[in-house]
Amino acid sequence: MKLLLLLNTTSAWAEEKIELFPSTPFYQYIIYENLTLFWLAILGLLVLIRMKLKECERLQKLEFFDEKERH
Amino acid sequence: MWYFTGGLVLFFFLLQVVSGMLLSFYYVPHVEQAHKSIIEIVTKLNMGWFFRSFHHWGAQLSILTLLVHLFSVLLLKAYRKPRELLWYSGFLLLILFFFFGLSGYLLLWNERSFAAVRVATGGLGAIPLVGNFLKAFLRGGVDVTQDTLVRFYAFHVVVLPIITLLLTAFHLLLVQFHGPSIPLSQEGKKLPQVPFFPYVFLKDVALWLVALGILVTLSTLFPPEIGKKADMLAAPPENIKPEWYFLFVFQTLKLFPGEIMGLNGEVIAVLLVSLAVLFLFLVPYLDKKSADGKRSPFFTAISVLYLGYFLVMTMVGFFS
Numbered sequence: 169m170k171l172l173l174l175l176n177t178t179s180a181w182a183e184e185k186i187e188l189f190p191s192t193p194f195y196q197y198i199i200y201e202n203l204t205l206f207w208l209a210i211l212g213l214l215v216l217i218r219m220k221l222k223e224c225e226r227l228q229k230l231e232f233f234d235e236k237e238r239h
Numbered sequence: 240m241w242y243f244t245g246g247l248v249l250f251f252f253l254l255q256v257v258s259g260m261l262l263s264f265y266y267v268p269h270v271e272q273a274h275k276s277i278i279e280i281v282t283k284l285n286m287g288w289f290f291r292s293f294h295h296w297g298a299q300l301s302i303l304t305l306l307v308h309l310f311s312v313l314l315l316k317a318y319r320k321p322r323e324l325l326w327y328s329g330f331l332l333l334i335l336f337f338f339f340g341l342s343g344y345l346l347l348w349n350e351r352s353f354a355a356v357r358v359a360t361g362g363l364g365a366i367p368l369v370g371n372f373l374k375a376f377l378r379g380g381v382d383v384t385q386d387t388l389v390r391f392y393a394f395h396v397v398v399l400p401i402i403t404l405l406l407t408a409f410h411l412l413l414v415q416f417h418g419p420s421i422p423l424s425q426e427g428k429k430l431p432q433v434p435f436f437p438y439v440f441l442k443d444v445a446l447w448l449v450a451l452g453i454l455v456t457l458s459t460l461f462p463p464e465i466g467k468k469a470d471m472l473a474a475p476p477e478n479i480k481p482e483w484y485f486l487f488v489f490q491t492l493k494l495f496p497g498e499i500m501g502l503n504g505e506v507i508a509v510l511l512v513s514l515a516v517l518f519l520f521l522v523p524y525l526d527k528k529s530a531d532g533k534r535s536p537f538f539t540a541i542s543v544l545y546l547g548y549f550l551v552m553t554m555v556g557f558f559s
Contacts, residue, residue: 188464206455210448214445217441224438
């Protein structure tokens with residue numbers, strides 16, 4: 169009887185526990201894989217932005233020297 | 240670095256609008272359905288758990304960034320003439336964001352959020368003259384009930400976003416009008432002129448990308464708990480605490496005894512906190528030296544004191 173009661177309470181507790189994150193290893197793997205890809209994409213974009221900024225700086229320096237020569 | 244915190248707040252706010260819209264398709268603002276609808280969002284909807292977590296962490300990060308923005312403006316004296324209106328509008332935006340947090344917290348309709356909102360709205364009642372009106376207005380009645388939930392939902396998804404958008408537009412217009420603030424120590428020096436596009440814009444985008452990455456990582460790895468459904472008749476749970484950004488007020492209220500020289504301690508505490516907030520709001524008006532372009536170490540000390548008090552009280556509240 170005590171064992172039954174214990175089992176009942178355990179199942180009730182188990183019912184109350186809400187999964188906040190997919191519990192199957194397959195879905196978990198997909199999520200972590202996507203997170204890694206997401207960060208790789210961000211890093212790629214950051215590299216592109218850095219390259220673009222460097223190019224802008226170089227062009228601005230060239231324009232600056234052109235203006236100096238004209239004067 | 241400090242120049243980019245304002246743009247970051249705007250970015251987080253836009254993300255909150257989008258994720259909030261998605262959640263509002265499924266959330267039901269009713270005492271019997273609210274908690275259940277959140278469970279359904281998390282467990283039954285495709286990626287529902289992620290968007291709920293994204294909205295939660297987005298709120299935390301937007302308030303954190305807004306506080307960093309506020310203290311950086313305060314310490315760099317960027318509020319000084321002619322940028323007083325920028326400070327006032329930004330300060331009002333901070334209060335709106337706090338109210339966003341409080342109203343969103345009740346929507347969870349779990350025992351902790353229910354008790355926290357009961358305490359917060361109850362504390363407002365201690366403000367002399369207008370306190371009882373404010374308390375009744377926010378609660379929509381005597382206690383936190385279904386009326387409060389609907390009212391907070393309306394605030395959270397309609398009233399606050401509209402006011403915030405208008406005020407943000409005004410704030411951004413002022414930023415465009417005045418341009419970025421130059422620290423007092425750099426004033427008079429010949430500084431390199433950097434055009435907004437593409438330099439500042441690209442740097443902004445880079446920071447937004449990193450912020451998005453952090454937000455997505457937090458949302459994925461640490462989805463927030465749903466908690467137990469609120470029971471309006473049950474006693475509040477032990478060690479009840481508000482969200483972290485209200486902890487400094489919560490700890491301050493705890494410092495005061497129930498009665499001070501025959502006066503209600505809570506009323507005195509609420510009055511002192513209100514005065515401290517009012518003082519901070521009026522800093523551009525009070526700091527005359529900065530307005531004249533002179534150094535004002537007194538207000539720097541006050542700013543450091545505010546920051547220190549906020550940090551210490553938040554830590555004490557968090558670990559107690």
